[in-house]
Amino acid sequence: MTDEGEEKPKPHEDEGSRAIENAVMLGFFAVLVAAGIWLLSTMADIRKVQDCAAQGRRNCGTIDAPVR
Template identity: 40%
Template sequence: MKTQRPISSDDEHRVLQFRPRNAPSPAVPRGNGAVQPLRIAPEPLDLSRYEQPRPAPDHFRHRMLANIAALAFTIALTAVGIWLAVSIADLRRTQDSVLMGRRDCAKIATPQI
């Protein structure tokens, strides 16, 4: 079977010249035919143009208390999750022992002397 390749001409391929950003801006033609350089006002390099005035002052103490409460809740939730996983694993181990027909599956607590 003969493979067919698309016919391409040199008109389809173009090499674009790379222009670095720090190079001077290109000349832009104006209405009267005179060529003038494109002038762009330099923008400040800080984020001041995105700042917005705050309607109320920031309550640092309230925010820190909320963060501490969220951290305590997260720690408590993690502890409950770990306890639940250990309890389920222990129950499963006991249940597997009972289903195998053993009689000494339950742990008996012995008093410490």
């Protein structure tokens, strides 16, 4: 007879693999946060240019001046 109500014990997880998984997840979230910050910054720059153009101004693009 088998006991269907009994749960089989789960195999013990290796501490080293758990640390690797945590490091991979930390890296993933760091990349995700960096991409989000970059996206928000780009959207803010585009909004500034669109606001400038909507006001009828010309030369709304950024001008890179050489450093003296």
